[in-house]
Structures are given as structure tokens and as C-alpha cells.
Amino acid sequence: FQKEAQLFILKRKASLLALATGLGKTITSISAVDTVINKYPETKCIYVTENSILCQSVEDIEKHFDLKITQIYKLTPKERKEAYKEFVASSNIMVMNYHILIRDIKLIQSIIVKNKIKLISIFDEANNIRRETSQFHQCAKALSKLSYKTVALTATPTKQKLDDIYNTLKAINIEPISQTYFTKNFEILADTPTLIISYLGKVVTKLPCIDTK
Numbered sequence: 078f079q080k081e082a083q084l085f086i087l088k089r090k091a092s093l094l095a096l097a098t099g100l101g102k103t104i105t106s107i108s109a110v111d112t113v114i115n116k117y118p119e120t121k122c123i124y125v126t127e128n129s130i131l132c133q134s135v136e137d138i139e140k141h142f143d144l145k146i147t148q149i150y151k152l153t154p155k156e157r158k159e160a161y162k163e164f165v166a167s168s169n170i171m172v173m174n175y176h177i178l179i180r181d182i183k184l185i186q187s188i189i190v191k192n193k194i195k196l197i198s199i200f201d202e203a204n205n206i207r208r209e210t211s212q213f214h215q216c217a218k219a220l221s222k223l224s225y226k227t228v229a230l231t232a233t234p235t236k237q238k239l240d241d242i243y244n245t246l247k248a249i250n251i252e253p254i255s256q257t258y259f260t261k262n263f264e265i266l267a268d269t270p271t272l273i274i275s276y277l278g279k280v281v282t283k284l285p286c287i288d289t290k
Contacts, residue, residue, distance in 0.1 A: 079105045087112060091227040091249045093203070093242075095234040102230040103137050106199050107170075111142050113197060113226070114169055121169060121194050123185070123220065126201035128174040134201065135172050149173035157181060165192050175205050175213050182216045189223045196224045198249075203229035206248040207241045217248040 079101050086092045086109040096102050110122045126134050128150075135148050147160050147168040157177070164171045165188060178185070189196055198220050200206055206217040206229065221227040227249040235241040243256055 079108070083109045083112070086226070086228055089226075091221065091229075091251050093229045093231070093234070093245060093249070093251075095231050098232045102232070103134055103201065104141055106228050106230060107138050107142055107144075109226075109228070110170070110197050110199070111144065114144070117195060119195055120197060120225070121164065122171070122197040122199060124170055124172045124199045124201065125175055125178050125217075125220075126172070127205065128176070130202070131172060131174055138170065138172070144169040147171045149177050158184075161185070161188055164188075165194070175216075178216050178220070179212045182219060186219065186223060196220075197226045197228070198224040199228045199230065200249070201230045203231040203245055203248075204233050204241075207245040209244045209247065214244065214248045218250060221248065221250045 078096075082094055082096070082105045086094070086106065094102055094106065096105075107122075107124075110120075114120045114122075124134065124138075131148075131150055135146055138144065138146060145168045147164040147170070149157055149160055149171060150173075152160060160171075161181075161184070188194070198217075200217050205211075205213045208214055217229075229245055229249050231245070234245065240256075246252065
């Protein structure tokens with residue numbers, strides 16, 4: 078299933094990967110990044126996640142891949158500017174949290190445009206970007222627009238509201254149909270152990286069921 082997900086990411090400009098905790102979302106997405114970098118060495122990746130798991134994400138990437146990482150964690154504004162220079166000059170991946178993304182989005186956009194970076198953006202714990210009015214959502218959307226590929230990762234794609242999935246897709250610039258059409262034609266059937274999203278009665282995808290108790 079990880080190989081299938083990797084191919085899914087590689088074939089598309091934007092992807093939402095919803096797997097239960099422990100099934101290797103980070104490894105799968107970074108494996109796709111590694112494949113692109115092997116073909117296009119100038120490619121770089123920005124990996125955004127929650128502060129609480131940032132260090133673990135870096136450890137996972139370092140353990141499985143031979144990629145140079147710039148880690149934006151507990152740095153002053155001056156130190157972050159130096160880290161961004163390092164990212165442009167020699168790193169493959171920059172790992173940061175959502176709050177730093179918000180704080181530095183204008184600078185990050187400028188760096189990407191100025192240096193003509195072929196960028197892959199990954200948004201881990203994508204529940205952070207599903208609320209359309211949030212700064213997290215807006216910054217993710219802005220970064221996605223500058224990206225060659227964008228991937229959203231989550232173990233909780235929805236809390237029984239189709240809007241959650243629709244808005245997550247919007248954050249990574251996937252908006253092929255209107256929200257009204259989406260709401261009228263899709264439904265969620267939650268039944269242990271699977272969450273089924275169906276389209277006019279036809280099952281289109283299955284996800285780990287979410288405990289709503």
C-alpha cells in the first residue's frame with residue numbers, strides 16, 4: 078500500500094494521503110520526494126508538521142533516507158534567515174512547524190520565487206489546514222501555489238463532516254467541483270473499522286474509521 082501511495086503522489090500535482098497512525102505516511106511521502114530528487118536534483122521539499130512531532134519526523138527521515146535536512150526548530154528570526162540560506166544552498170528538505178510557516182510565509186515565498194526552486198510541499202497532520210478561515214489553511218494554499226507537487230498527510234481526514242475533506246483539498250489547491258456539488262453527491266458512512274466515502278452510492282475510497290465517541 079505504501080508503494081501504491083508513492084506512485085499516486087508521483088503521478089499527481091497534489092495528493093491527500095489519509096492513513097491511520099503508524100502506517101508510514103512520512104516514509105511514503107518522503108520516498109516520493111527522494112524519487113523526484115534522484116531524477117531532478119535541484120528539487121527541494123518543505124515539510125510542515127506539528128511542533129510536538131517535528132523532531133520525530135526529522136529522525137524518521139534521517140533514518141531511512143540520505144537527504145540533507147534543514148531543521149527550523151527553536152530558532153531566532155536571525156537564525157532562521159541563516160537556516161533558509163542553508164536550505165537554498167545545500168539542503169534537500171526543510172522541516173518546520175505550522176506557526177513558523179505563518180510567521181515567515183512572505184519570506185519563504187520570496188525565497189522560492191527568487192531562487193526559482195522546484196518545490197514539493199508536504200503538510201503533515203493536515204487537520205491543521207482544513208479550516209478555511211484559519212491562517213494555517215491560507216498559508217498552505219499560498220505555498221501550494223508555488224509548488225511543483227503538494228501532499229497533505231492525515232490520519233483524521235474528517236470528523237464526520239464532508240467540509241473537512243473539501244477544505245483540506247482546497248488548501249492544497251484541489252478544487253475540481255463546487256462545495257454544493259461535493260456536499261450533494263458525496264456521503265460518509267462510518268462503520269467500524271472503515272470510513273467509506275461514497276459517490277451516488279458507489280464507493281470511491283475507504284479510510285480508517287474515526288472514533289467519534
